[in-house]
Amino acid sequence: MAELQLKSLEKKYGNGFKAVHGIDLEVQEGEFMVLVGPSGCAKSTTLRMIAGLETITGGEVRIGDNVVNDLVPGKRGIAMVFQNYALYPHMKVRRNLSFGLKIKRQPKDRIEAATGEVSGILEIEELLERLPKQLSGGQAQRVALGRALIKQPEVFLFDEPLSNLDAKLRASMRVRITDLHKRLRDEGRPATVVYVTHDQVEAMTMGDRICVMKDGHIMQVADPRTLYDRPANAFVGGFIGMPEMNLVPAVLTRDPDLRLTAGGQSVAVPDGLAHRLGIPDGAVTMGLRPQHLTLVAPGSDGAFDAKVVNVEFMGHEINVHARLGDAVLVAVVPTGGMGAEVSRGDLIGLRPDGARIHLFDAETGKNVSLTNHH
Amino acid sequence: MVTLSDLPDQSRADRTPPTPLELKLRRQRRVSSAIRYVLLIVVGLIMVYPLLWLVGAAFKTNSEIFNSPWFWPARPTLEGFREGWETSTPYNFGHFFLNSMWIVIPKVIGTAISCTLVAYGFARFEFPGKKILFAILIATLLLPDVVTRIPQYLLFRELGWLDTYLPLFVPSWVAGDAFFVFMVIQFLRAIPREMEEAARVDGANTAQTLIFIVVPMLMPAIISVCLFQFMWTMNDFLGPLIYISSVEKYPVSIALKLSIDATEAFNWNAILSMTVLALIPSLVVFFLAQKSFIEGISTGGVKG
Structure with missing residues (x-):
């Protein structure tokens, strides 16, 4: 696990549109950081820049001691959970989980042990031989979570992972994810998490700290209580709270x-x-x-x-x-x-x-x- | 003892007798569907009759072919097949089938690989000149084949490829069939990118992403491409006619014509028998790949 640093990170598109305006953000080792904001605030773009799925046009991304700007996603030590799960449709759950390790040419027994452990944590052992299309939304999301977990990355990235689930399932997955985060912390292998959502309930309940964004600017970074009690500006005041x-x-x-x-x-x-x-x-x-x-x-x-x-x-x-x-x-x-x-x-x-x-x-x-x- | 017939017939008891209007509507519906089916069957038969006649005629004697328009042979005979198979050349028809395969197999494999690569490039990557290159690709779709025949012939003659199979399949190795590239691109566009992004996060490089993730998802499209290419190449007449000059190298499509040229009195039953044989590979391949093929040509309806 490592800390993550964004230093005057910028994203400018070819047509001159500037999506991210030089933001600075520091995520501590083992911290659960939520990026929240209305749609179009560039929170997903920021996450994708951290992941390496978008090019960085200015500033730098540091994971641990390394500047990862020019590394491909696979070499950054990150794992990502996508909104629509992005499970490989032609592979069974078992292969979905182990694909990353296979690509990295890990020994077979190590892959098997890791698959067993992760599927145990997420209670998906009985799904291992199924294809993604045979899974319900919640199950698919757990498999997607497992695919990230199995890699033991430095930083976990979540891109609105719960927004395709119905309200009830969303609430239980929310608890599951925070529980998992706490459990890993207790076991002495804390997970650094960056979690993107547009749902302030998710942000408030899950985040150690929350980064509120608007139009590619950071409006405030603080823990949920501070954000609620002492909003730095009218935008944060209006955005947080129901x-x-x-x-x-x-x-x-x-x-x-x-x-x-x-x-x-x-x-x-x-x-x-x-x-x-x-x-x-x-x-x-x-x-x-x-x-x-x-x-x-x-x-x-x-x-x-x-x-x-x-x-x-x-x-x-x-x-x-x-x-x-x-x-x-x-x-x-x-x-x-x-x-x-x-x-x-x-x-x-x-x-x-x-x-x-x-x-x-x-x-x-x-x-x-x-x-x-x- | 209680039997089934003793039980009250629930379904009948519940049903109220149909009103006159209902009866009239029901009758109208029946009449209209009867008319529709009769029409469809008649038109369908007209369409399929030449094919039935072809198959039937292959089993007729030469004299009977011209005496009766009815497709069923009076005295079925395999004579046509025997004569046709032997041909009037030193080679039998099996040789020509094999020749066809020497063209079809490299062409199908080359098309599948090259079209997938090119389509992947166009659908997923940004590079300078992409728009113009894509426009050119689509423009070649609109270009009639005929206008490129002569320049192509000159080109292949300079390369010394005349009377070889190379001019027939090499263009397909470099994604020369714009239609197939376009088809795969359309299919790819309907597949969400997240799977590929997940693979990249999982550490796969571009080639691994293509082979392990994209190609399996593209399978229905690739199979359709192979199928089309197989059938069109099997049936291609003009290409081999232009480039292949020695009888030894003739594929089936030209070999069929050969029997017409070679003898004075045409052995129509021999020609028709071999035509029937020539249909078989395409039919077999089609039925084997039917399921994927249907999925592939209904490109727009890919589930996410």
Whole structure:
């Protein structure tokens, strides 16, 4: 196992389009790093550059002590799991697993031992004599995982491996993969993983750290908790979390008390936020997580009044959509809790949790409420 | 004792009697399908009759061939086969079959290998001038064969290849059949690249990827190519006619014509018998490879 380093990595296509803009990323030995972002953010391109399936047009990729820019994929010490499994359709599972070792001319008994071990770990022993077309999606994905595992690579690369599975299977495969990662770590052979997904649930639940990407730039690299609690910018704030963070244009004023104005309403900046602000007055984007909004009576202190436009019953909680000026805010209310009985057309008050309000620069999107935090 | 007939007939009991409209529709359907089948059978028979007649005529005597249009021989005889096989030359027909194989086998193998290589290159690699080269390849598809005959003849004459089989199969070794290259390219395009990428990650080089991964997936297409090439080469008349001048080297297609030239009164039953024999290799090969062949020509419908 080895660490992986990307240094000002760039990808420029022949037609001049720049997909990856000189990104820097360091993945520690044994770390589970998730690359996440909306489609078109170049996360897969980045992964394929690490794998050697795309040429690198600038910067370098280091695996361990070696710069691997000019090495073919087979010599980089990587293994990759593809979205559509990419099992060799004409080979039985056994040969699919051992193909890599055969190409490397490993001795027969070693191949057999490795096949046995890997199929034991992934519980695919009874599938060894089947062809890929006789496997279900989950089984095929396990075989694909086995094909990567058997090579004992320096770095594992996953390219949206679960997106072809149904929701239930996806959840169980998610656990299986993280379990496997922990198990290898406990056994003293930690696996360095780079895992690409567009699904933030996968990212949050699986990653030791998460790298959020947008348009070929890295927006933030952090562990899931930091990403959720302290998003570096409005994009990360909006991308991570379900339902999405409410991003509302607002104005910050001092007259002389700090006040936030949004949708024509002015609210005193709550204590939890005021001491964090080292910024001048002016236009900001206010970031409020739906979970950090409390429903109160209209006209209450420190709350914005808003009109309910939609109520979604989710079972254990209720999503209340309410209009504030031009924006629609979403608040999550526990079923049976305060405000759970509101209905469409009601006027309500939404009180943000002062300690958890984020203010982003209206121009750059940078989080300006992180200073002096905690 | 209870027998089956004692049980109430459930299916009949549940069924309500058909309404007059239903009966009318049913009758119409039956009539229309009867008309359709009769038409198809008649047209089908018209199409296949010459072939049936050919086979039948091969077993007729020379005089009977022209007396009766009916395909079934009155007194079946193997005389035609015997005479035809011996031919009027010093060689029997087995010799000509063997000659055909000397052309067909190298040609089929060469086509399969060269077309796969070229198609793999075009379908999977980026290289300078790819678009232009591909356009030229497709352009040769549109070029009528006839216009290249004379330049080709001159070329092969300069090479000293006249009266050898080389002009007949060497072009296929360098992927001279644009149609087959195109066919394999289309097939390859429908196969996702991930399998090849997985092989590269597994450490396979380009050649290993081609041999272990791509070729097995391409098999249906390659078999179709071989089959087409086999049949077309077996039946090729013009090529051997132009390049092969000594009787000793004649393939079947020319040898058939030989029997017409050589004698004054044509032994039609001998010619027809040998024609029937000449059909057999193609038929056998076709039926052996039928399954893959059907998969291969329905190129677009490759499952991912």
